[in-house]
Amino acid sequence: MTNPTAAMLVIGDEILSGRTRDANMHHLAGELTKQGVDLKEVRVVSDEADAIVAAVKALSDAYDHVFTSGGIGPTHDDITADCIARAFGVGIDVRDDARALLERHYESTGLELNPARLRMARIPDGARLIDNPVSTAPGFTLGNVHVMAGVPLVFQAMVASVVPTLTGGAPLLSQTLRVNRGEGDIAAVLSQLAADFADLSIGCYPFQVNGAFGANVVVRGTDGGRIDAAVTRLAGELGL
Amino acid sequence: MTNPTAAMLVIGDEILSGRTRDANMHHLAGELTKQGVDLKEVRVVSDEADAIVAAVKALSDAYDHVFTSGGIGPTHDDITADCIARAFGVGIDVRDDARALLERHYESTGLELNPARLRMARIPDGARLIDNPVSTAPGFTLGNVHVMAGVPLVFQAMVASVVPTLTGGAPLLSQTLRVNRGEGDIAAVLSQLAADFADLSIGCYPFQVNGAFGANVVVRGTDGGRIDAAVTRLAGELGL
The missing domain is CATH 3.40.980.10 (MoaB/Mog-like domain)
Incomplete structure (x- = not known):
């Protein structure tokens, strides 16, 4: 649906x-x-x-x-x-x-x-x-x-x-993982994650604070368990 | 132009x-x-x-x-x-x-x-x-x-x-007149002003502060003298 x-x-x-x-x-x-x-x-x-x-x-x-x-x-x-x-x-x-x-x-x-x-x-x-x-x-x-x-x-x-x-569908859920590394460092890992969790939307939003680069990785979807699984795997792969 | x-x-x-x-x-x-x-x-x-x-x-x-x-x-x-x-x-x-x-x-x-x-x-x-x-x-x-x-x-x-x-045209100039009356009170005056100054754009943006209604009237155009004339007339008509 x-x-x-x-x-x-x-x-x-x-x-x-x-x-x-x-x-x-x-x-x-x-x-x-x-x-x-x-x-x-x-x-x-x-x-x-x-x-x-x-x-x-x-x-x-x-x-x-x-x-x-x-x-x-x-x-x-x-x-x-x-x-x-x-x-x-x-x-x-x-x-x-x-x-x-x-x-x-x-x-x-x-x-x-x-x-x-x-x-x-x-x-x-x-x-x-x-x-x-x-x-x-x-x-x-x-x-x-x-x-x-x-x-x-x-x-x-x-x-x-x-x-x-309004008749809504399943509310969109999201979790955000803040990563203190440049987007370019985590892009390959994210790309593989997006391929393996094709039912979720995985966005990467870079930021700069005091000259240091970081990124918020936002995992969105309607199934909270799948989002948990994706964020847990990502955190593990990035050593967080 | x-x-x-x-x-x-x-x-x-x-x-x-x-x-x-x-x-x-x-x-x-x-x-x-x-x-x-x-x-x-x-x-x-x-x-x-x-x-x-x-x-x-x-x-x-x-x-x-x-x-x-x-x-x-x-x-x-x-x-x-x-x-x-x-x-x-x-x-x-x-x-x-x-x-x-x-x-x-x-x-x-x-x-x-x-x-x-x-x-x-x-x-x-x-x-x-x-x-x-x-x-x-x-x-x-x-x-x-x-x-x-x-x-x-x-x-x-x-x-x-x-x-x-970029090759620009004439910069858009604007003046704002803050009016401490509801939009509905000044609408007729503004409508006549817009008709008489058809070369200008006259916008009315209501606000509410502490329960009182007011509006910012913004007069925009490329001719500063015309904008002055319109704002002066409006202020006069509203007794400001």
Whole structure:
């Protein structure tokens, strides 16, 4: 049995210009891994409708789930919802249930539900709302695309609403062995290990600390016993 | 005149699994922006040959420059160079100049230039080497694709070798106005501003600090005077 697959689409000029760092990819990756869903690809595109629509179509066709981050606020540059509707060829308008959520929220905060804020109730036809316990304006799921806010706190709350509902496969387990030798010294041993444990994924991630080379060897798979066996053999062969 | 465009391809299971955070995207984005090259897209794909080859082809066709990060070390999971050769339909083998670099380096460090390390001298036919002042093993440029290491220190050194040699357009300038009001309060003003300054890009990035909402309005463009004018008008309209 193979795990379901997922992709992430980050919408954000502010990341591509180097102004801010993306903070959501790492969080989503960790949560999907725990759920047994394999994140296979991430794309970051600019706030341009054609780029967003093309990426949504490509990723939605290629993977079981797509998660988007960013571009669902009240301002003129928040065009994600309209792009999702276009990608799926459906209409989009202010929806009563989403409007009701915003009305209650703004009544309680004393802020005005002005036309800009009402844009956040624009939901593509046929979508399911995603709960936003942080700031109310909902995300939504249309087809296999889950549309979420870019603000990390809100993104994380929406991930917490959606990811546990997905049918996952076996969670990906991993063990890491830290080796204080250069990658080149252990490459032959790793290569043989990877051949003998073809059911596991064996990655080697070099680092440098105070001028000394080392590497983290990460053994991943769904069978904890096999991972133990591989790590034990590796540690023995490297004299650790 | 429009600026040249670029894309980045991050090769790394360790990022998609949530084990590590990508650290190179933010650095490259900032350096390209300074150089007047517009980073339009980033993709993160897993260490699978088909995924890497497909992404290299797509990005190389769509953008003026492509920068890859990761997968050029000595271990079995370092397959980027072979994938680049496949994407361009050229051969790949150990090359004398790259081998000479490694020989000098390993002689001076006393480490053995074993078959695994020699893999790092495998360079696709027709490529130009990229200097690696940190750990010697070179990157390379083939066509419009610049192939770089994933280790941040090495990646940054390679970026410093390549990016200043690119013909850039006008550097992208920006000013940020921090507004202590919710996005929804300022959306109408921003929308009118974006319409009146169509030559600029005006982004609104909400934040939450201690429960209070605010937004950074970022005005970007290549004409500093126009950016000044837009920010001055916005500050006036918001009473700042």
